Amino acid sequence: MNEIINDGNKTDEIEDFREKKDEKGFRHQLKKSNIFKKQFHHGIVKYYNSDFLADPSVSTVKHTLDESFGKRYSPYAEIVFKCKRKKLFKNIHHYPLREFEFVIVQVDNGIDVGTIYSCGEEAINKFHTVYREEEPEFSIIRHMNFDDFQKHKKNLEDEIRALAQIKAMVKEFNLEMKVTETEWQFDRQRLTVYFTAPQRIDFRELVKELARLFKTRIELRQISSREEAKRIGGMGPCGRCLCCTSFVSEFTHVTLDHARVQQLANNVAKLTGYCGRLKCCLLFEHDIYVDAFKNYPPLNSIIELPEGNAKLVKVDIFKNQAYIQMLSTGLYCYLPYPDMLRLWENNKIHPPKEEDIKKNLKEEFGIDEIDLLEDEMI
Structure with missing residues (x-):
């Protein structure tokens, strides 16, 4: 499917890459994902991630070449990978970057592909705030080219097949774990398997079998329910995207004491998010209430x-x-x-005494529910 989009004096051609396969289930998943868009900028081909860039004609696209920078390129860019993993990278080659564009980056043991999530002034601000001015270890290698695009597309196809194979093997080994996602590193030096489980799993035999089957380094990564909700995404009751998928970079332990200090309703259903744990937003105004309540005696x-x-x-x-x-x-x-x-x-x-405060929480919510809501299984 090709469509022409007019953007002022510039005309961009957008090509939607969707392929039909023989396997019915695989064809459905690939069509639903609709990942790739190819955009031409004055003869330069750039590939965008349509999971973030729904429509380039109406999206606000930020450039690294910004007037506020005195026409010099931003030295940093925040890259998002599969499962919403984010990391800051250096732009030592001074590439002109745009949000949601695919790029090839350095990683621990090779190279990988990621999507530009923040660049320009926004990336600079995150370097000082979110990343606490910690200099990135790796840098951006290049823009995605056609060969990279073909290789990445094949990796995505193989990930779907690998997911089905691994789920069958988990069932065969009778392991109490739920495999949620697989991720091939761009150079296929590593296959990462994401899973959730109620407790720690002894998967040594499974790893040996996976290494023999895929002939690469296998990494099984257990994720918490919060990380699973971040991976899936969605809209919160406030009407906006989930905080964990949009701007929260790291999870902080949330307890019912945060809700109690803000005098929120003792309704577990309203206090918990899609992950089944206490909402991250309970932390956002907590410090303001703590400062204000210093002038008042404690509740009860x-x-x-x-x-x-x-x-x-x-x-x-x-x-x-x-x-x-x-x-x-x-x-x-x-x-x-x-x-x-x-x-x-x-x-x-x-x-009130400290033990009375804990007793009131137990009576209102139940001790089992408190342990479940506040527990952070990693």
């Missing part, structure tokens, strides 16, 4: 009032007032911050 504190004792159940940091529940009557009322501060200074407020 007992407050001595003339009418009787009350329990602090909620703090509204925006209205600067607290909500309390009378222990004798069960009625709810609000307490202005100046009044609460005066009681606090007069030692009329008694914070």
